[in-house]
Amino acid sequence: MRDIRLLDRMFIPGTLIGPFTNANPGLGGVCTFVGEVRSDTGVEALELSHYEPLTLPGMHELADRAFARFTLMGLLMVHRVGLMRPGEPIVCVSAAALHRRDAIDAVDFCMDHLKSAAWFWKREKRDGQWHWIEPREQDHSDLARWQA
Amino acid sequence: MRDIRLLDRMFIPGTLIGPFTNANPGLGGVCTFVGEVRSDTGVEALELSHYEPLTLPGMHELADRAFARFTLMGLLMVHRVGLMRPGEPIVCVSAAALHRRDAIDAVDFCMDHLKSAAWFWKREKRDGQWHWIEPREQDHSDLARWQA
Amino acid sequence: MATVVPLGKLADLAGAPSLPLPLALSTGLDWEGLKAALPAALAEALDDPRIRVAVNGALLPNKAKLQANAGDEIALLPPVSGG
Amino acid sequence: MATVVPLGKLADLAGAPSLPLPLALSTGLDWEGLKAALPAALAEALDDPRIRVAVNGALLPNKAKLQANAGDEIALLPPVSGG
Secondary structure (H helix, E strand, O other), rough: EEEEEEEEOOOHHHHHHHHHHOOOOOOEEEEEEEEEEEOOEEEEEEEEEEEEHHHHHHHHHHHHHHHOOOOOOOEEEEEEOEEOOOOOEEEEEEEEEEEEHHHHHHOOOHHHHHHHHOOEEEEEEEOOOEEOOOOHHHHHHHHHOOOO | OOEEEEOOOOOOHHHHHHHHHHHOOOEEEEEEEEEEEOOOOOOEEEEEOOOOHHHHHHHHHHHHHHHHHHHOOEEEEEEEEEEOOOOEEEEEEEEOOOHHHHHHHHHHHHHHHHHHHOOEEEEEEOOEEEEEOOOOOHHHHHHHOOOO | OEEEEEEHHHHHHOOOOOOOOEOOOOOEEEEEHHHHHHHHHHHHHOOOOOEEEEEOEEOOOOOHOOOOOOOOEEEEEEEOOOO | OOOEOOOHHHHHHHOOOOEEEEOOOOOOHHHHHHHOOOHHHHHHHHHOOEEEEEEEOOOOOOOOOOOOOOOOEEEOOOOOOOO
């Protein structure tokens, strides 16, 4: 069961994870990560832009790599684009597998790649002003973990 | 927000995770692992026994260690005991944090310890016969990852 | 009287989830005394170094130095097999 | 005509999410020609080696070897800043 989506409006992760779990009967474990817009001081809104011809195909390639690298039964990868408010979910990745190590590592792998190698650009609004977010060093070192 | 429980009857992880997420406002990410009884060939039922004076205190100590080791806002750790059927959830661990690495690693850490260092004994019924499950070598090597 | 609680597969060897152990209030019980008072199959299994013992919920660092008294609960804990 | 799509903060430098680029059907467009046709602030930013270029959704291995034609969509892709 493979479900890869870009969404341009608010979503509720629980409404995706229940059906995803049920769609993988016989699983041993499901790992799920949900990222939300943090309520950092002064942040009023966050905007994620993407480039359609690259972003969704890039997510599908990432899913292909996760299926090749881990023994998975299913993978759900949902990413918001557009304008978001603090507390809203940005990303939800869920992996179902017979064994927990595959499920947890697949989520970790997909999140590291979505954060630093997927075609998204992020800006945040503080005190009425928009600021582009630069890539973080931490994101690159997270990614390097998978290049062994 | 810290919620550690042993449950002796069927539970629905989604009913725990939603309130847990809401109880940690301002979070950046929530990672959740749910383990279920696998539908392996011939397995009719699984029984988890525990020793009350050690098991729940041991889970609280594990939570203390997770809070000491990772920067967490909240930790949910729920474990079934008693008789379970294939497809039923056995364990649900959810960690909320400002940053995804803490949330994912805390879940990984708690699961490795629950699988190989917590006071649970497991047996399964195949073809009408109960068999005790021995510890797996994999579980011990998983645990060794955290001893650096 | 003390109570012995054999966990996991040790409960099968004991034949029960809990064994009452007649024990006078005045005399304690040591490791050899405990084994002598248990069913043979269970007593034999207990020397496996992976088996831990707890008295009243406190794990013993060295089970061979067990000292139990009347009223105590002695738990026999085989290797865990996880969640 | 070709279309230039500047992403992320390059859209701010371009002043628009999409720039039409007059281009005769018969003549192609190379990297220097593209920069000459863009607003100066955007053109200057493009030499940053971290900026990638895609033509019709295909990433160029080497943007300096760009060859675009009328009808093409040229995307200018700064470093991503994640999900």
